[in-house]
Amino acid sequence: MNKGLKIAAAAAMVFLTAGVIGVWTMVYLKNTGAGENPTAAETNRHPQQVQDYGDTENPEYADAGAFIKEFHGFYNQTTGWERINDLNMPDQIARAEAAKAYAGHFIPLTEDSALKADLKAITMHADSVIAGNGDTVLTLHRYFHDLDIAVNGYVHEQIFGVTESK
Template sequence: MKRLFTNWKKTILYTVATLTSLVGFSIVAILGLLLFMEDNYQDKVQAAETSQVQEADDTFHKPKIEDLTPLEKVEVEKTEYISEEQFVADLHSHFNEITGWGAYENLDMNQADHFSRAIVVYTKYFIDKGIEDKSLEQDFNDMRELGLKVVNEKDEESVKLLHRYLHDLDKAINGYEHEDTFGVTKTLTGK
């Protein structure tokens, strides 16, 4: 009887030890899997972010420099801008960031070049598409020339003037509210 009781004790001890080992192994396996999945998840997030940046770089809103040479001949096949109003509001916002509120003193010419290229491409697109308001069409032609001057000559004054065109056009066609008016556009001034 004593031997049976001893074997019974050993059996319980072995069973408990085996179950404890299995539970411990399972916990370690689950933790390892979670850590692997977390690393894999971070890799996927990073890959997705990189992909999104690449996709953003491929849009006409952020045109590639090599696609814009010669800039005067670029044709827009697909546009993210539905209207001239949307285009003006968006580019005005970008020019506010790079030139507005004192930023002009530390002008980033790479950004200015980038957005000026967008102006050159999109003003041509809207002009070719047909603009009913002849004053707005003239302002777009003027902005296109200024954009080319920024791209070709890195002219900082033209960057400042482009911002002023966008500011006044945003007021004229979008109702942008701001106390300043620069009086550079034909659309706003009627001249």
Template sequence: MTKKKQKFGMGRYGWSIISVILLSLAASTLFFLNLFGWSTPWLDGLASGSEEPISKETKEKVHQVNETVGKSHQDVGEFVSNTHDFYNNTTGYGDIESLDWDQQQERAKQILTSLEKLLPSVKNEPLKQDLQRIQNLANAVKDEKDKEKVRYLHRMFHDLDIALNNYKAYDRIWNVTQTLKTAN
């Protein structure tokens, strides 16, 4: 009798184990990159949901807005940056689904107080329109629990942070502000 040579095979069980290990490794890598704020170009594209990067022309126009409107409204820029950080921390990465409404409504009141002081000094008409729109949204959030209004506030502060402070953490512009309309 002749003996048959046995082939080495992993079978379903072996492939399942390897698949689980690879998926766990990929998921933990993404988690730690995100947790520690480390960035890669391919991960930035995934995080922002943007399919294409902002064009060079748009970047130049944003830079121009930053050099003109941003430089002449640094106090507004600081307010925008701080408020944008708040929204990144409280609504980002799915947190919009479980908002702390007391915290959101308190921030809306703070926004209104800040805008009372800042609006009279704003000379740029598109920026003034954006701040008035933010004022209307903050009034609505102060009085009702509407997560879409909070999402819209976050997007407005995001775009204004790009316009006034050259915010570069993401390559996405939501196109919700008059201030950046000239840049798109």
């Protein structure tokens, strides 16, 4: 019986030691932020900023090309170079609302059927982002990228092929 108590006591000590080490490791990792993306952690500590995207009732853009160029620049700045992994979704939603409004403004003013179809697609994908689908932000970026090439002559070696406009 004495041998059984010794084995049980040794087993209890092993479990107790493992538990203490496990708790200490969790506390240490939490306090040092190990394993966290610092940008994401910073974003979660401060309220996310949402930009004002202008008067969508009376767009300041002279034409669809100016709208496309401006929005392509926004998506380059907020999703390019792996920033897609750390989106400010409230700002992306606000931008998608503006994209939908501006695209809706230019649809009836556009005679080019391919561009009209692309603007309609932007409104559809913007609705997805507005509903909270962060994955669709990349699709919107690709639309504005390809349209900037097709409409404005933006020079870039990569074309995603998502637009009807060529």
